[in-house]
Amino acid sequence: xxxxxxxxxxxxxxxxxxxxxxxxxxxxxxxxxxxxxxxxxxxxxxxxxxxxxxxxxxxxxxxxxxxxxxxxxxxxxxxxxxxxxxxxxxxxxxxxxxxxxxxxxxxxxxxxxxxxxxxxxxxxxxxxxxxxxxxxxxxxxxxxxxxxxxxxxxxxxxxxxxxxxxxxxxxxxxxxxxxxxxxxxxxxxxxxxxxxxxxxxxxxxxxxxxxxxxxxxxxxxxxxxxxxxxxxxxxxxxxxxxxxxxxxxxxxxxxxxxxxxxxxxxxxxxxxxxxxxxxxxxxxxxxxxxxxxxxxxxxxxxxxxxxxxxxxxxxxxxxxxxxxxxxxxxxxxxxxxxxxxxxxxxxxxxxxxxxxxxxxxxxxxxxxxxxxxxxxxxxxxxxxxxxxxxxxxxxxxxxxxxx
Numbered sequence: 001x002x003x004x005x006x007x008x009x010x011x012x013x014x015x016x017x018x019x020x021x022x023x024x025x026x027x028x029x030x031x032x033x034x035x036x037x038x039x040x041x042x043x044x045x046x047x048x049x050x051x052x053x054x055x056x057x058x059x060x061x062x063x064x065x066x067x068x069x070x071x072x073x074x075x076x077x078x079x080x081x082x083x084x085x086x087x088x089x090x091x092x093x094x095x096x097x098x099x100x101x102x103x104x105x106x107x108x109x110x111x112x113x114x115x116x117x118x119x120x121x122x123x124x125x126x127x128x129x130x131x132x133x134x135x136x137x138x139x140x141x142x143x144x145x146x147x148x149x150x151x152x153x154x155x156x157x158x159x160x161x162x163x164x165x166x167x168x169x170x171x172x173x174x175x176x177x178x179x180x181x182x183x184x185x186x187x188x189x190x191x192x193x194x195x196x197x198x199x200x201x202x203x204x205x206x207x208x209x210x211x212x213x214x215x216x217x218x219x220x221x222x223x224x225x226x227x228x229x230x231x232x233x234x235x236x237x238x239x240x241x242x243x244x245x246x247x248x249x250x251x252x253x254x255x256x257x258x259x260x261x262x263x264x265x266x267x268x269x270x271x272x273x274x275x276x277x278x279x280x281x282x283x284x285x286x287x288x289x290x291x292x293x294x295x296x297x298x299x300x301x302x303x304x305x306x307x308x309x310x311x312x313x314x315x316x317x318x319x320x321x322x323x324x325x326x327x328x329x330x331x332x333x334x335x336x337x338x339x340x341x342x343x344x345x346x347x348x349x350x351x352x353x354x355x356x357x358x359x360x361x362x363x364x365x366x367x368x369x370x371x372x373x374x375x376x377x378x379x380x381x382x383x384x385x386x387x388x389x390x391x392x393x394x395x396x397x398x399x400x401x402x403x
Contacts, residue, residue, distance in 0.1 A: 098259025
């Protein structure tokens with residue numbers, strides 16, 4: 001097995017170089033990005049305000065950020081007609097409400113996506129927009145139309161800014177095991193799905209994992225969520241070097257997990273900066289999360305797997321040609337994300353990533369990384385391929401393959 005450790009001296013010099021680069025970026029792109037969003041009204045915020053003033057049967061509607069259990073009880077007390085009316089009147093609210101029935105969320109998000117598509121259609125004819133603005137409106141209109149199709153199961157959607165979205169593959173209500181794909185930088189509504197290099201995008205990752213899980217264990221009912229419902233960093237700038245985006249993403253991830261139906265076990269698959277999100281979220285994960293698997297990780301904001309403060313098993317993998325291995329695995333003044341998850345001292349179960357095709361190829365069909373993810377997702381832990389010859393990643397598993 002190739003050693004993943006690097007010299008402390010080299011890491012220090014890398015960190016100093018990273019600091020210099022980040023300070024330059026703080027003086028340019030960082031404050032510009034903040035300024036561009038100032039004064040913009042969020043459609044979701046407007047919808048939430050309307051919900052907060054709404055009533056049914058003479059009573060106020062429940063707080064949209066209330067406990068999933070309480071919200072589930074509220075919706076179960078309504079007739080199907082009443083639930084559909086709420087989804088039609090407040091689609092952005094119901095579509096993003098953890099605790100609302102998943103089928104109702106799908107219905108609400110189709111409505112919200114169609115409304116957002118119509119907004120973009122108007123923008124394509126807005127003479128005040130530049131050529132770039134018109135092109136952006138055209139792309140968003142086409143993407144919203146694609147996502148609103150009858151075969152799509154959109155669990156969350158927010159058109160604000162670059163957009164946030166989550167999609168389900170499989171039957172979430174009946175799943176025995178649920179897998180959640182958490183992507184990294186440059187993830188937004190337009191990059192959520194790609195035709196070229198499709199397995200580097202959340203939809204391609206989730207579809208590939210879902211197919212692999214069904215092939216690995218056809219008898220296990222699974223569902224996979226492509227979860228891009230957080231504001232990911234744009235490019236390898238300031239946001240990617242800090243946990244700022246991960247902090248918010250971790251809160252949103254845990255809220256989604258607590259709102260999932262049933263009691264099936266959940267595995268997280270965290271790619272690149274997505275592993276930072278999962279690392280920050282780890283301490284507060286609900287008990288149903290049994291596994292966290294990271295791929296191409298820049299760090300998890302921890303110095304060891306035990307330092308994550310979670311009962312979940314921690315798995316890690318990295319392709320030999322992944323450029324992420326050259327980042328400084330340390331944290332200095334809030335910059336950097338801590339220790340290398342595949343290093344011997346971190347304590348994760350390190351699995352093979354044969355044929356993973358670099359940083360974005362971990363979910364490519366036919367790769368050992370995808371096969372391992374499918375084994376983890378279906379609970380077939382004894383079939384996982386370890387990155388070392390001693391098979392240390394399978395230690396502690398005995399009996400049936402789904403132990």
